[in-house]
Amino acid sequence: MPFLIALLILIALILILLCLPLEIELLARFREHPGLRLRFSYFFCRISWEAGKERKRGREAEKKTGVDHLGRLEKTFDVLQTRGLWERLWLLLKRLFRVVKVISIDTDLRVSLGDDYYTGMLCGLLLPVVLILNQQDNNDIRLQPAFEEDLMLQGYLKTRAQVRPVEAALPCIAFIFSPAAWSAGQKLIGKRWKKKY
Numbered sequence: 001m002p003f004l005i006a007l008l009i010l011i012a013l014i015l016i017l018l019c020l021p022l023e024i025e026l027l028a029r030f031r032e033h034p035g036l037r038l039r040f041s042y043f044f045c046r047i048s049w050e051a052g053k054e055r056k057r058g059r060e061a062e063k064k065t066g067v068d069h070l071g072r073l074e075k076t077f078d079v080l081q082t083r084g085l086w087e088r089l090w091l092l093l094k095r096l097f098r099v100v101k102v103i104s105i106d107t108d109l110r111v112s113l114g115d116d117y118y119t120g121m122l123c124g125l126l127l128p129v130v131l132i133l134n135q136q137d138n139n140d141i142r143l144q145p146a147f148e149e150d151l152m153l154q155g156y157l158k159t160r161a162q163v164r165p166v167e168a169a170l171p172c173i174a175f176i177f178s179p180a181a182w183s184a185g186q187k188l189i190g191k192r193w194k195k196k197y
């Protein structure tokens with residue numbers, strides 16, 4: 001009997017912990033010290049974990065790391081061409097969009113498509129979206145066209161969001177165990193998972 005009570009208390013504690021919000025902070029830098037950083041905070045910011053780092057620019061840094069970028073790109077395109085993967089990704093994003101609450105967006109970007117006409121068109125199309133998002137209190141979005149510049153994206157993007165793990169778990173599990181995700185995983189690791197009988 002005491003074992004059953006302890007088990008029920010443990011299950012209740014796990015359920016309570018899964019209902020607590022997980023805060024996600026994303027910071028992306030472009031051009032100057034480019035990089036992507038993700039920070040996860042949980043249990044009222046008592047537990048945190050950070051992923052990603054800034055990269056050094058230049059061919060010398062790429063030679064030192066010895067990374068085959070062309071090989072990675074080919075493998076990525078091969079994975080993205082997996083049958084049914086895009087549909088499953090779109091379904092996952094739609095389901096996650098319903099449960100993720102965006103707290104704030106802070107961005108300062110300068111963009112150029114290499115041609116003044118197309119740069120102006122892009123910024124003109126994005127302007128209504130920027131104005132709508134800036135009406136919310138916590139958002140500060142700045143987008144500037146960089147005319148007479150080559151193809152470039154410069155600046156930073158910082159956003160904070162909250163999600164409850166219990167609400168995000170089911171869509172993620174459904175995506176992970178879908179046939180398209182398994183096929184993409186097989187391509188990604190470069191070998192077939194054989195069934196053992």
